[in-house]
Amino acid sequence: MNISLTGRGLELTDTIKDHMRSSIDALKKYNMDIISANAVASSQHKKGKEHFNVEFVLNLPQKHTIVISQNDGDLHAAIDIALERAEKALRRLHDKEVDHHKTGLNEIKSEDVDVKEVAAELEDEIVPVELDLYKPREVEDVLNDLKESGKMFDIFIDNEDKTRVLYKRNDGKFGLY
Template identity: 65%
Template sequence: MNISLTGRHVELTEPIKAHMNASIETLSKYNMDIISVNLIATSQTKKGKPLSVIEFVINLAHKNSIVIKQSDEDLYAAIDLATARAQKALRRMHDKDNHHHKDGINEAKNEAGNGIDLHEASEAMEDEIVPVELTLYKPREVEDVLNDIKENKKLFEIFIDNDGKTRVLYKRNDGKFGLY
């Protein structure tokens, strides 16, 4: 990895260079093919305040270059913020390359369907419905159901009448009873 440190209107002292090199070395943990890193430190005045601007240009093999520009009043803080942004960008590229490989729908279907007979699987999934006569629900008179509702203070009761129809007896808001 080629490292280039440049200072524009800023004198790069040994502690500043050491801090820049240490921050650049943290980028190597993502195992990306970094060809070169250019770090440019610039001093500017904006609205009467001195401002330090750090620009990272990271050239990667077989990928687009990453350019990050960060400004802060303190030079060391600008370096740290730019390094954090560069690490985030490299981590995203690394994760995208290694962990987010998407298979096509046809590959997924083929992998899921290996060794499975679809006809047998569809027959096994079909449920068999068997009609059952419930002896628990005997036909009831409307008067008996009305007495049950009054005694138990229920709002409604579903029952089968003597004709075999399913009926609902319910209490209306006006205090009377309705039959459906």
């Protein structure tokens, strides 16, 4: 990896250069084969205060160039924040390559898969259940059954051939729909 350190409007001291180099070296852990890394530190005076701008330009093979620019009143803080943002960008690219592996058509064709067996496995199995719903019942009988069973509701047909629901309310009483 080629590393280029540049200072615009300020002189880069050895400690700042070492800090920038170690920051860029920390980006190697993502195994993204960084071709070159350019770090540019500049100083600006606005309203009597000095502001620092740090810009990292990372060139990756077969990918876009990553450009991170960070402003701060402290040069070391600007370098650290720019490093965090560069790590985040590289982590996203790395995760996208590792987690989103696409299977090609040739790999799919090489697998022997019986489509009929897979379709049969995916079908939902329907088990018929006989309901006691069809014979008319009295509300009192359903109420007694509901109190004895621990169910929250019961669906039944009353003597007038209407489908009814008897349910237990939150206040302990019963409701009829």
